[in-house]
Amino acid sequence: MPEKVSIRIDGEYVAAHEGQTILEVARAGGKYIPTLCWLEGISSVGACRLCIVEVSGVGRLLPACTTPVQDGMSVTTQSEKLQHYRRIALEFLFAERNHQCAVCVSNNHCELQAMAQRLGVTSVRYPYAFPKLPVDLSHPRYVLDHNRCILCTRCVRVCAEVEGAHVWDVGGRGTRSLIVCDMNRPWGDAVNCTNCGKCVQVCPTGALAEKGFAVEEMVKHDRNITRLAARRGGPA
Amino acid sequence: MKKVRLATVWLDGCSGCHMSLLDMDETILAIAKRVDVVYGPLVDAQEFPKLVDVTIIEGAVSSQDDLEKVRTIRQRSKLVVALGDCAVTANVPGMRNQIPPRKLLERIYVEGADQCRGVPAEGVPALLRQAVPVQEVVKVDLHVPGCPPPAQAIAYVLTELVEGRIPDLKSKVKFG
Numbered sequence A: 001m002p003e004k005v006s007i008r009i010d011g012e013y014v015a016a017h018e019g020q021t022i023l024e025v026a027r028a029g030g031k032y033i034p035t036l037c038w039l040e041g042i043s044s045v046g047a048c049r050l051c052i053v054e055v056s057g058v059g060r061l062l063p064a065c066t067t068p069v070q071d072g073m074s075v076t077t078q079s080e081k082l083q084h085y086r087r088i089a090l091e092f093l094f095a096e097r098n099h100q101c102a103v104c105v106s107n108n109h110c111e112l113q114a115m116a117q118r119l120g121v122t123s124v125r126y127p128y129a130f131p132k133l134p135v136d137l138s139h140p141r142y143v144l145d146h147n148r149c150i151l152c153t154r155c156v157r158v159c160a161e162v163e164g165a166h167v168w169d170v171g172g173r174g175t176r177s178l179i180v181c182d183m184n185r186p187w188g189d190a191v192n193c194t195n196c197g198k199c200v201q202v203c204p205t206g207a208l209a210e211k212g213f214a215v216e217e218m219v220k221h222d223r224n225i226t227r228l229a230a231r232r233g234g235p236a
Numbered sequence B: 001m002k003k004v005r006l007a008t009v010w011l012d013g014c015s016g017c018h019m020s021l022l023d024m025d026e027t028i029l030a031i032a033k034r035v036d037v038v039y040g041p042l043v044d045a046q047e048f049p050k051l052v053d054v055t056i057i058e059g060a061v062s063s064q065d066d067l068e069k070v071r072t073i074r075q076r077s078k079l080v081v082a083l084g085d086c087a088v089t090a091n092v093p094g095m096r097n098q099i100p101p102r103k104l105l106e107r108i109y110v111e112g113a114d115q116c117r118g119v120p121a122e123g124v125p126a127l128l129r130q131a132v133p134v135q136e137v138v139k140v141d142l143h144v145p146g147c148p149p150p151a152q153a154i155a156y157v158l159t160e161l162v163e164g165r166i167p168d169l170k171s172k173v174k175f176g
């Protein structure tokens, strides 16, 4: 049995056990912490920084999805400061790529768009980068549109951990990072891809979609992936 | 009661935001009583007036003409509202931003034309290198995203503004 610990979340004492993350404990207690890259059933990487929380005695904000609980820890999940930095993290995601929700396959079904509404982001304070990015149409059934990608790496993790195919990786550095297929080849030429569509279903945005869907038509089903992962005994 | 001097401006947008503005049913009557529309596609004024209380801008800043307009607007308006995704994010007009304007115009007016081939040069303002949101050029006091923003959201914004309050939009609107 993992050792029991006690922590405080927003002032309330909650029981937890060693090895759990702050996010797991908070969610189990019915607390909402915004997340984008995290998905129940696959590993956590702390890519999006939406889930940042304050921990007493720690001088910087920590991602709840990757920070393990420690006995006696006191965590704050909602504050002006957190709201401020969560908004900034979200605005960066919009500024870095090309998001035109009105003409996107995922319009009204997108986690990024919904998060902006939830956090009350009505504009982006930074200049947009307007990068020139490709759209990979080479797969017979699916599309990868880098313009909409937030580099959450859910696709990378689900394909490697749940499907066991490991088709995706992140290539490049900094703002030039891109999701790449195999050793950077068109998706249609991937040797391992089983056409399972798991990456499409977990992608929180319109970056991965099925072909043949028009604006607003792409609805994802990431709960199915979470259920499947649970039946197999959780993240690797 | 003193009426609010209201201007509306249509830059690089599809006019959908103005349509949505007109789509607020009887609320528009109540608002009409409280405002003087001093400039915009809905009235005749040719020159942007010297003193305006609220200016609502639809569309991205896309041409030299748009650029001059928003600068004048900012100088002469107490409050500037960016209405709709094109004004807030550049949205669809910004989809040309990866292509240099000259290449874009040639593709459409030379390669893409069967008749009267040639890039129009007279009577049209030069395109800026990129279409940008209004706030990348001048300070914006209020953003109302949406493509178009729903009529109820615009009604709420205007109702608050004529009462002299700044509307708290928070989660009432969304991109797209």
Ligand code: SF4
Residues within 6 Å of the ligand: A098, A099, A100, A101, A102, A104, A105, A106, A107, A108, A110, A111, A112, A113, A148, A205, A206, A207, B175, B176
């Ligand atoms: S991926 Fe989401 S946020 Fe981006 S354009 Fe599509 S709907 Fe909008």
Ligand code: SF4
Residues within 6 Å of the ligand: A158, A159, A163, A165, A166, A167, A168, A192, A193, A194, A195, A196, A197, A198, A199, A200
């Ligand atoms: S379709 Fe399945 S196998 Fe192919 S890349 Fe996506 S998750 Fe991996």
Ligand code: SF4
Residues within 6 Å of the ligand: A148, A149, A150, A151, A152, A153, A154, A155, A156, A179, A199, A202, A203, A204, A205, A207, A208
């Ligand atoms: S393609 Fe989708 S799932 Fe993959 S990193 Fe980009 S946004 Fe995330």
Ligand code: FES
Residues within 6 Å of the ligand: A034, A035, A036, A037, A038, A045, A046, A047, A048, A049, A050, A051, A052, A063, A064, A065, A066
């Ligand atoms: S959800 Fe924790 S960093 Fe993305």
